[in-house]
Amino acid sequence: MAANTDNVATRLAETYDSSGRQAGELPLSPSMEAFAEEARRLPTEEMIVNMGPSHPAMHGTVRVVLRIDGELIKDADVQIGYLHRGFEKECESSTWSQIFPYVDRLNYVSPMLNNVGFAMAVEKLLGITDDIPERAEYIRVIVGEISRIADHLTCIFASLAELGGLTAFFYGNRAREHLWELLEDVSGARLTHSYARIGGVSWDLTEGFEDKCREKFKKVRGYVSDIRKLVERNRIFLDRMEGVGVLPMADAISYGVTGPCLRGSGVAYDVRKDHPYSVYDHFDFDVPVADAGDNLARYLVRIEEIEQSARIVEQALVQIPPGPVIIDDPIIALPAKREVYNSIEGMIAHFKLIMDGIRVPPGEAYSYTEGGNGELGFYVVSDGSGRPYKCRCRPPSFYTTAALRQMIIGANIADVVPIFGSLNMIGGECDR
Amino acid sequence: MAESVLTTLHKHHGDDAILQTASYVGDEMALVERAHLLSVMQTLRDTPSLAFNMLTDLTVVDWLGQDPRFEVVYHLYSLAHKHRLRVKVGVPEGEGECWIDSVSGLWWAANWSEREAYDLYGIDFRGHPDLRRILMYEEFVGHPLRKDYPQNGRQPLIRRPDAVPTDDQTTRLLTHSHDRSVR
Numbered sequence: 001m002a003a004n005t006d007n008v009a010t011r012l013a014e015t016y017d018s019s020g021r022q023a024g025e026l027p028l029s030p031s032m033e034a035f036a037e038e039a040r041r042l043p044t045e046e047m048i049v050n051m052g053p054s055h056p057a058m059h060g061t062v063r064v065v066l067r068i069d070g071e072l073i074k075d076a077d078v079q080i081g082y083l084h085r086g087f088e089k090e091c092e093s094s095t096w097s098q099i100f101p102y103v104d105r106l107n108y109v110s111p112m113l114n115n116v117g118f119a120m121a122v123e124k125l126l127g128i129t130d131d132i133p134e135r136a137e138y139i140r141v142i143v144g145e146i147s148r149i150a151d152h153l154t155c156i157f158a159s160l161a162e163l164g165g166l167t168a169f170f171y172g173n174r175a176r177e178h179l180w181e182l183l184e185d186v187s188g189a190r191l192t193h194s195y196a197r198i199g200g201v202s203w204d205l206t207e208g209f210e211d212k213c214r215e216k217f218k219k220v221r222g223y224v225s226d227i228r229k230l231v232e233r234n235r236i237f238l239d240r241m242e243g244v245g246v247l248p249m250a251d252a253i254s255y256g257v258t259g260p261c262l263r264g265s266g267v268a269y270d271v272r273k274d275h276p277y278s279v280y281d282h283f284d285f286d287v288p289v290a291d292a293g294d295n296l297a298r299y300l301v302r303i304e305e306i307e308q309s310a311r312i313v314e315q316a317l318v319q320i321p322p323g324p325v326i327i328d329d330p331i332i333a334l335p336a337k338r339e340v341y342n343s344i345e346g347m348i349a350h351f352k353l354i355m356d357g358i359r360v361p362p363g364e365a366y367s368y369t370e371g372g373n374g375e376l377g378f379y380v381v382s383d384g385s386g387r388p389y390k391c392r393c394r395p396p397s398f399y400t401t402a403a404l405r406q407m408i409i410g411a412n413i414a415d416v417v418p419i420f421g422s423l424n425m426i427g428g429e430c431d432r
Numbered sequence: 433m434a435e436s437v438l439t440t441l442h443k444h445h446g447d448d449a450i451l452q453t454a455s456y457v458g459d460e461m462a463l464v465e466r467a468h469l470l471s472v473m474q475t476l477r478d479t480p481s482l483a484f485n486m487l488t489d490l491t492v493v494d495w496l497g498q499d500p501r502f503e504v505v506y507h508l509y510s511l512a513h514k515h516r517l518r519v520k521v522g523v524p525e526g527e528g529e530c531w532i533d534s535v536s537g538l539w540w541a542a543n544w545s546e547r548e549a550y551d552l553y554g555i556d557f558r559g560h561p562d563l564r565r566i567l568m569y570e571e572f573v574g575h576p577l578r579k580d581y582p583q584n585g586r587q588p589l590i591r592r593p594d595a596v597p598t599d600d601q602t603t604r605l606l607t608h609s610h611d612r613s614v615r
């Protein structure tokens with residue numbers, strides 16, 4: 001730190017000789033001399049500065065307590081928990097199907113991916129993973145990848161807005177609006193879809209979805225390329241992203257960081273590629289990896305993943321087969337509404353499923369999918385009743401945020417905002 | 433591949449350390465004796481054929497009414513071999529008994545997840561560098577995810593004036609220098 005305490009003075013001493021002359025040219029003005037003298041004696045006391053939990057330049061409610069020396073961060077304490085609302089405790093008294101609205105609110109930027117992740121965990125425990133209708137799997141992939149694009153876009157444009165790029169923010173918001181319209185078309189809700197069901201999805205895609213999807217993707221691609229043109233050669237953007245917030249590969253692995261942040265540190269780990277679940281092995285897509293581990297690397301990975309997700313959706317729209325969208329098993333899937341209203345069996349089945357819940361055999365399972373921010377795992381334990389004994393969400397944001405402390409130590413205060421933004425910490429998921 | 437994880441583990445540790453192994457719906461599981469946890473974890477991380485370099489998740493299951501009451505559950509992943517393992521350790525309840533060794537020296541991911549497990553289940557992770565609440569606030573009494581904590585239990589958010597004063601968390605933390613030279 002000693003080198004930094006007399007930064008100004010050292011620089012002045014290097015530029016000017018002892019008589020105050022710059023390379024034998026002009027003498028130092030008296031005011032300059034006074035400033036140099038003052039800079040030499042400038043006291044640098046350590047200070048504790050508090051950022052958050054509600055900070056205008058940070059997305060997500062997180063509190064960072066910084067111990068700073070001048071502009072330099074010497075130590076930091078990242079405090080989370082401001083959005084904790086007892087997800088697990090609530091789950092333990094809900095039936096398995098009642099948990100879908102709760103998982104919507106974990107990562108509220110890509111709820112579809114959470115829906116699918118949780119449904120897959122219960123299906124794994126039920127042992128029906130291979131019985132899910134193929135059309136349902138394709139629909140899950142389509143809506144999931146649309147969600148992923150929205151998630152990555154949110155991360156990118158929000159952190160650009162924090163860097164002062166408000167134009168990019170509005171472009172990104174418009175692009176996301178198009179994606180949300182698509183999801184609204186499918187599920188009826190813009191943000192909290194609750195669309196997946198155990199054993200499939202709640203209903204089929206709407207008519208003309210394919211054409212609508214292609215049309216919207218054209219627009220989204222246009223906005224994304226506009227954003228890229230705006231920022232990628234921008235001096236301010238590059239200065240604040242390149243080489244800032246470096247997370248080396250070994251550290252990222254040790255912290256359990258997954259998703260775009262891990263791929264930005266040079267590890268090509270993507271659950272969709274390494275453990276293809278659902279129908280991901282039917283598609284041709286690449287896993288982008290960047291080596292630098294800095295903000296720019298994470299930005300580039302996300303930008304490229306937007307394109308790859310769009311590719312997956314387009315392939316899925318071509319490949320999607322006709323057929324049912326939910327498993328044909330009265331013990332798991334709710335009966336059709338016309339049966340509930342018109343037949344006694346349908347009504348009883350409906351009543352039992354709603355009141356008692358799906359009976360999941362006793363046991364435990366850990367299911368993992370690629371969420372918006374990394375490996376989204378659900379560890380579910382059943383005791384044989386209609387409610388989970390334990391339903392643990394492995395939140396990717398939690399582990400990524402744990403690495404924040406290491407990334408901001410040694411950086412400047414101003415760097416906290418872009419570093420934190422590049423991690424895409426989602427409070428609802430991190431704090432559950 | 434999947435079978436060999438448990439077989440390799442058995443080669444390194446006998447039945448006194450590995451109490452039970454199982455495989456259910458495709459997940460491999462090993463129940464480990466609490467006293468041998470650190471050596472087993474070290475083997476899992478450092479043996480080249482196992483190479484579990486990532487601790488993906490750490491959580492606790494509260495089996496109220498059973499002995500041992502708590503089960504600490506670790507989910508490990510190997511980026512090199514792409515295999516997974518679930519390690520479970522039984523932890524009994526009771527004053528001074530409810531402890532387990534911290535693995536935060538092996539994986540940094542354990543730092544926060546052990547804090548969370550301590551916060552929500554009240555398990556003492558021995559050797560943890562900074563064991564304090566993470567999701568709940570400092571003044572919270574009890575551990576909310578224990579099965580005997582009422583689901584609709586409410587507590588005041590603000591410390592009562594007659595409560596025992598605690599150190600301010602921020603000052604305590606920042607004056608405390610962390611040893612970050614793990615591994």
